[in-house]
Amino acid sequence: MAAEGETPMDRERYRILPHTADGKFQAFGRTLEEAFGNAALATASLMWDWSAVELKVRHFVHVTGLDREQLLVKFLGEVIYLFETRQFLLGRVDGLRVRPQFEGFSLEAVLGGETVAPRHELYGDVKAITYHELKIEECDGFTVQVVVDM
């Protein structure tokens, strides 16, 4: 059986790790962008099964951060914000681009998914993305580690 977040065809996207009170994961990618996109899916996976979400709605997101850590926290915050205010369930991340700018970085992405319907099972409440034990590492691709408040 494939581990959580893994499909037999591609490499592991993310891994959920134990943490006393909350949700912790590592997300992987060949590029920083891919790792960030997988981190968004990992965040979604703590609340719903993103692989069962149909692609009916798209949200364009644009965030900026003074450093890559803040950029990631703000980007993942979009997943919670769109869920709570637009009932949007993330199912896929497209066109994610990180660019350096005058001060720090900017990120653009297209988040695909659908609006909550009775057939979706919602099981976790991610309240916030934290900086606690947050890591962005480059070694044979990129690994990002995130702890979310649940």
Add this chain to the structure above:
Amino acid sequence: MDLRKIDDNTWEIPAQGEMRVPAVVYSSARLLEDIRRDQTLVQARNVACLPGIQGRSYVMPDAHQGYGFPIGGVAAFDPDEGVISPGGVGYDINCGVRLLRTDYAEADVTAARTKLLAEICREVPAGVGKGGVTKLSRAVLKDILIRGAEWAVENGYGRKEDLERTEEGGRMKDASFEDISDRALERGIPQLGTLGAGNHFLEIQKVQEIYDEAAARAFGIGTAGQVLVMIHCGSRGLGHQVATDFIEAMGDAFGVAGLPDRELVNAPFGSAEGQRYYRAMGAAVNYAFANRQMIAHWVREVFARVLGGARGMDQIYDVCHNVAKVEEHLVGGRSKRLVVHRKGATRSFGPGRPEVPGVYRAVGQPVIIPGSMGTASYLLAGTEAAEALSFGSTAHGAGRIMSRHEALRRFRGEKIRDDLAKRGIELRSTNWKGVAEEASEAYKDVDEVVRVSDEVGLGRLVARVVPIGVMKG
């Protein structure tokens, strides 16, 4: 880490390195085993390094690792030289507990229990992403952020007497919505009057044992078997967004270089950012007070409808366990204003304090300590001793020891429901995975937590209550 034993329930990390004051841990040897297993003590030490900290960096018996500050941490700062930190309050601002008494005995509600729970589930929206039935305009929401539970009472949710039996009278006076972001407002609008998910719950309980009859009587509790209702929830997405916004804003303004943990980000209390956070936090506190006020009102309505009355359903008290407040405390024999952060800790003021409502001033403030799902909860009375021991604070609950991930692997929500049913507890939830995550085995032993609290003198045991019906978000 160097941890000195002071007595059976008190341990100290002496001030060393950059620590400005020592850290003090109130815990039994047994609870300390759990506390030592994660980052709690390191976090308590980090807090002791923050500018302007007074007394000690305190750790309550139910503590576990948080972000920046430990959960179960109490720290007070000088308002002129010290700081305020969103990480010292937590993401769920004014997460708290409200307790209602009733004149019903267990036998009165047994037959109606299923109906009561079903109706409460219908009236009180709960669960992941569940919006409320109350549609708010921004103008009304802003009014709520300023006036808290007062707004709710004026709009027909509950009674005036509820307000005096709520911490701060149900309203933080220094609140302002000026610095509440659009995002926080947007998250707050659909969620007012909802319980949420995670560790939040609503329980119909019965009194199992009374330890202090005089205090129990003052709190409206007469005999074992008396039915109570406990509501545990907070400021929902609005509070989470306020915390997120100010962790970012303070980081941008003051930088995070040199902080051992970015979640320790803080601002001088008197600075523009410090004051903006303090007022925005107050607004989130007020949102949570209004939230619990509305839920309590709906619970009374359900009781009235199902049992033909809501006999004696007075509010015992409502406590915040994630908050920062300006309070007067004795420091070096002199009364001083301090910015007291309680993160996963409950205020526990003793007899005589002006903040304690008149009806309770002779016995001390009611301290409500919820257990984990399906286990006992406790009612304590605040003590004068706690003011010297912990700036008038005690524990807030059981405290987790097992990750949600591990709990999900080990337990099944439906099985937990069946096991509880065998013990006479009816559990309702729409989210069995969430129930598994909240299995009582994932938490510390709340009996041990309150025993330590009582022995140390942080809070005096008044009564033990157990659930008979549980609604889980």
